[in-house]
Amino acid sequence: MKAPTIIKSTETDSRLFGANSTLFLYFITMKDLLKKLIVFSKSYLKSLNWIVLLGIAAFCIALAVINNIRVEDSKSVEWIGSQEILAKPDEVL
Amino acid sequence: MKKTIISAALLIVASILVAIGVAEISFPESFLTFTDQDWLIDIWPKAYRYNIHVGLAAVFLATGICVPAYRLQKDFAIRALETLFRVGIGGMFIFASIYKIQDPHQFAVLVAQYQFFPALHLESVNNFFALVYPQFEFWFGLAMIVTPFVRESAFAIFWMFVSFIIALTWALGNDLGITCGCFELEDGDAHDKAEAWTSLIRDLILIWPTLWLATRKNHSLIKVWKRK
Numbered sequence: 001m002k003a004p005t006i007i008k009s010t011e012t013d014s015r016l017f018g019a020n021s022t023l024f025l026y027f028i029t030m031k032d033l034l035k036k037l038i039v040f041s042k043s044y045l046k047s048l049n050w051i052v053l054l055g056i057a058a059f060c061i062a063l064a065v066i067n068n069i070r071v072e073d074s075k076s077v078e079w080i081g082s083q084e085i086l087a088k089p090d091e092v093l
Numbered sequence: 094m095k096k097t098i099i100s101a102a103l104l105i106v107a108s109i110l111v112a113i114g115v116a117e118i119s120f121p122e123s124f125l126t127f128t129d130q131d132w133l134i135d136i137w138p139k140a141y142r143y144n145i146h147v148g149l150a151a152v153f154l155a156t157g158i159c160v161p162a163y164r165l166q167k168d169f170a171i172r173a174l175e176t177l178f179r180v181g182i183g184g185m186f187i188f189a190s191i192y193k194i195q196d197p198h199q200f201a202v203l204v205a206q207y208q209f210f211p212a213l214h215l216e217s218v219n220n221f222f223a224l225v226y227p228q229f230e231f232w233f234g235l236a237m238i239v240t241p242f243v244r245e246s247a248f249a250i251f252w253m254f255v256s257f258i259i260a261l262t263w264a265l266g267n268d269l270g271i272t273c274g275c276f277e278l279e280d281g282d283a284h285d286k287a288e289a290w291t292s293l294i295r296d297l298i299l300i301w302p303t304l305w306l307a308t309r310k311n312h313s314l315i316k317v318w319k320r321k
Contacts, residue, residue, distance in 0.1 A: 082205050
């Protein structure tokens with residue numbers, strides 16, 4: 001029994017683009033590049049030592065809290081909130 | 094041996110040029126700045142206007158000099174460049190963070206001027222961001238120099254550069270008329286748009302070596318030179 005023909009995505013794309021082969025090639029190249037980039041990004045993210053990264057980040061947050069308590073009142077800020085937006089200077093150089 | 098010496102000499106020249114370039118772009122009145130020298134201004138009074146041009150030319154020239162240094166002694170050049178980038182970028186982040194850590198309020202005021210968080214409906218995050226971000230700069234900068242975790246620290250610094258680029262582009266796009274606030278705090282309503290441009294150019298240049306460092310193997314600076 002003859003196996004059913006599987007239409008690959010590239011063939012479908014080719015039919016879609018028809019005679020515009022340059023655009024088709026560009027699309028295929030970009031698609032391949034994007035796929036490679038995604039694979040590379042995933043393997044790169046897996047290769048990182050997340051314990052170190054998150055450890056330093058947690059340490060930074062702890063130190064930020066301590067620093068805000070340590071500095072004098074005029075230099076400390078409220079934990080949650082924003083600051084006043086000052087008037088834009090008349091003349092921006 | 095002879096090749097290594099020539100390669101080292103070329104890299105030293107390239108480092109000096111990069112230092113001059115950074116000084117020209119970011120620190121117009123430092124001792125490394127060439128365009129605000131009195132003798133030059135006496136001859137050519139408008140010389141100080143060309144600090145960005147001179148800075149960029151110095152950086153491009155330094156990049157050009159790295160090519161023969163790399164071709165002469167590939168292994169040595171890579172080790173030297175990794176060391177220079179780690180110390181340079183890490184040191185820059187440590188230096189940039191110190192005044193922000195000392196005065197969180199002033200930095201929070203500066204961050205608020207970007208008006209970025211209100212646009213995202215996240216006004217309440219402003220102060221906490223201003224508290225934590227300088228700590229990230231300091232500790233990831235330090236980690237890049239003194240620990241073997243170059244990939245992790247460069248990864249974090251890379252995303253900090255991305256955030257700087259987004260913030261500066263936002264400020265310039267909305268014509269906010271604010272300074273970068275990268276290395277010194279001003280009164281919050283500072284007015285020189287050119288500084289935001291120079292900071293953007295600097296960040297767009299420095300993000301590439303950071304990206305390269307993020308792909309290096311984890312080694313301490315000593316092991317970079319010891320490994321075979």
